[in-house]
Amino acid sequence: MPQGPYSDKVMDHFMNPRNMGEIEDADAVGEVGNPACGDVMKLYLKIEDNKIVDAKFKTFGCGAAIASSSITTELIKGKTVDEALKLSNEAVAEALGGLPPAKRHCSVLAEDALKNAIEDYKKRKGLT
Amino acid sequence: MPQGPYSDKVMDHFMNPRNMGEIEDADAVGEVGNPACGDVMKLYLKIEDNKIVDAKFKTFGCGAAIASSSITTELIKGKTVDEALKLSNEAVAEALGGLPPAKRHCSVLAEDALKNAIEDYKKRKGLT
Amino acid sequence: MCYISNMKRTYFDHASTTPVDRTVLDAMEPYFIEHFGNPSSILLEEGGIPHQVVDESREKVALLIGAEKDEIVFTSSATESNNLAIKGLALGNKNRGKRILFSDVEHYSVINQTDFLRGIGFEIDFIRVDNDGLLDMDDLKRKVTENTILVSLMHANLEIGTIQPVQEVASFLKERNILLHSDGAATCGIIPVSVKDLNVDTMTISPHQFYGPKGIAALYIKKGVRVASLIQGGYQEMGYRAGTENVPAIVGFGEAARVAMEEMEKRAQHLTSLSKLLREGITSSIDYIHFTGHPTQRLPGHVSFWIEFVEGESLLMWLNLNGVASSSGSACSSNVLAVDETGLKASHVLTAIGVPPEICHGSITFSLGKDNTMEEVEHVLSVMPGIVKRLRDMSPLYEAFKKTGKRG
Amino acid sequence: MCYISNMKRTYFDHASTTPVDRTVLDAMEPYFIEHFGNPSSILLEEGGIPHQVVDESREKVALLIGAEKDEIVFTSSATESNNLAIKGLALGNKNRGKRILFSDVEHYSVINQTDFLRGIGFEIDFIRVDNDGLLDMDDLKRKVTENTILVSLMHANLEIGTIQPVQEVASFLKERNILLHSDGAATCGIIPVSVKDLNVDTMTISPHQFYGPKGIAALYIKKGVRVASLIQGGYQEMGYRAGTENVPAIVGFGEAARVAMEEMEKRAQHLTSLSKLLREGITSSIDYIHFTGHPTQRLPGHVSFWIEFVEGESLLMWLNLNGVASSSGSACSSNVLAVDETGLKASHVLTAIGVPPEICHGSITFSLGKDNTMEEVEHVLSVMPGIVKRLRDMSPLYEAFKKTGKRG
Ligand SMILES: Cc1ncc(COP(=O)(O)O)c(C=O)c1O
């Protein structure tokens, strides 16, 4: 069968998103995007000893946005906060087997959501 | 089978032109047209007692020009000179079952050839 | 993207394109090989039949919309017809004025001509529509000036289904000697159309929306109206459109038109009853849903809506994964292969009918066809609620709404 | 106009159009009904295969002329390609100048753009050709000015068969930063073409001259060259050409291109040997005959000539009645269905190569194809002398010539 615009990896994460949901007692929450633009991502992190022990997301958006959020939670779980901060949107897109040019902003959004959550974490910890 | 641009009558006269040839001792000869325009008609008449007893033509030109010449010789044979003069290009086209708009000038050429021949006749007779 | 292979497909996207009818394809077949000749080669035996069948097809297309045969010009697509009509009318009548008006809900093949037209000296303005998508007559009256030569008002919009009051607009414009083009791609072949009654100057007709082939369409040009050609060359299509005739496609167009006329009433009844069920079923099973377009003045078999807290592309993709083909005015889906993000604007049609962009994130259009069945409607109704629930469960916007009762 | 029915036809008019190859039609078939989807609907399963096959066809067409895939834009005909190229290059580069040059032997789909282009502010001039139809380089040099942005020089002319020195012209123009469009409708798919070697900016490719379908063609647009679109609308063909893709025709184009590449050498050898015989046979049996076009730099299988004291349309009609399809640059035959006589001018191509209109009254072109046979050549050779004699016997011009020895 021919490939649609999305890689198999994107489709897999779209159909079977990993870590979808809320963390009630999250140590950090990041939310980025704008309803008027069509994408909103919310990322919940559980952090112990500076290490991300759990991550969940809720996303409103297109297939690429959902897949980007899903893979991001997978990529950061087990990482230290500093390691996680190094995750770039390119790395997110690459982990998904690539994104169509018009959808690159979705991986940027995922990177932003992560940065936003870690900022929240640092704020809560009084680290900034 | 579908009809081409020409009526069956035109095709018949194109394929089997009537009265094609020369009259050696013609009483009148008309020649009209211009090689640069692609059509030249030459009409030979044999006239006795003011009556056209024979008519022949030679024509260089397209299918419509050949058919127009051919039918004109048929239409005028047996007519008096004055009757023949009344033959219009519309009558020629009509006798052919019609001509495509772009080919109407061929029937005009036939009318002109006839007029030209009759003029020649009158000149020879000193009638003009 | 076929993850659930071998699933029976429910095709509810006839507005996008339709399969060619078997009878239409059968009619086309002889003109690829057996009667392949050039219709302009009329002095050759090879040209005879092609010439004749092009002529007969022109007649059939003319009949479909109540036109004369020599008022039909074949083009390669509805898009080309709209371009020929608008640029051709503009250039053919530029001595009378430079102002052109488009309705706010015209198809891209009309509105995207704006830059080209401005570049060669024309002035474009847009006429508003109301929340049902109907042209705002007051706005039309305000925007018509002495300098106005042309208005483009589509007959019906494929995204929201609304049928425009073309006849009424035509009457108003005729009094002012202003030309009217109407894009009938969504109506001709589907509902009865009479160009004489509608009183339009030009109208686009597109067969691949009614089981005819792609790569062919037509423009009705009312006798006496001046339309400059856009594509010049040989003397085909009475000089309005040069290029060797696409004979098989023209024959298929004619056949599709003939069959459409014959079956129009039957098809419309079938479509109307199916779409009524579909609409009722969706209404009763999904909350926070908003139907778009006019409730009654609309295309048969056309159901369009947007759902709060549900993004259009994701909904479309989930429907697809469940075997259902629909289309979406969603920002994303329409141009997912664009080279950059400039294509990702909200649908101009939804914006025009006043749908708030901070709540609506893409609409879905179900456009049914003659071969759709009750079972297919039921299948769609059975999968929709689960998909909507799934996407809402995942949505931070829905989460916030449930907690606060506030939207957006 | 079938008077001699059931006569086996000898088709020597491949320059006008060719039948679709059976393998090409077979390749097209699945895309009318089974895979009818809209290639732009890439989020739907229905769009997947159509999208993919359009992509694959683009690759095959690119390969045929040595281009990159994304340098190929599908259009509806060679005529449209020529219009897109010339108007598009003109409008896309109008800030650099307003002067455009056409060779004197361009096809109608180039020269008939003159009025449109002048109407929007461009200046057109024509470059002479020599008696063999080759571009006059000195005239080109004389006519190129600071203000010149574009030259259109066809790759080969279908009426006289001459292949132009496109590469040489390109080198001259590149130094002056002037764009070059070349109409390859007569060459691509028939002789080897490399757009990189030819160094053109745009080139027209037309499959219905090499056993592909009608209603589809392409324009090569060199990467980086600015071409404004002529038909605006949705985002198809990378924005150069809007409108739902004609999938079956595109697939047929790709297949025809693939087969043409594979068989090109074999076909050309066959054509060359047949046309050599044809030419020799005509030469030895008919007097006062003049072959047109370049003796060696010409299309394979192409024999063109005019005969003194014989009018083109009559000759063409008699050949047709004898089962032979040819074409004629004759004033009359080309536009016999025109609404008036304005179409009845002598061929601009014959005039351009210096054929005296008072002696020449239309040329005949035999363009052979891959399926023609030696027997067919012999049939043509057997009927030609009789037809010529018949028409001369009937001609007052020939009568005068015989009597006076003077022509015209
Ligand atoms: C109303 C309307 N007009 C024109 C078009 C353009 O049609 P095409 O892409 O076949 O040229 C469409 C396409 O869906 C349409 O909906």
Ligand SMILES: Cc1ncc(COP(=O)(O)O)c(C=O)c1O
């Ligand atoms: C050299 C050349 N260019 C363009 C064309 C136009 O082709 P079409 O009528 O298929 O658009 C022709 C037609 O014969 C041609 O010979």
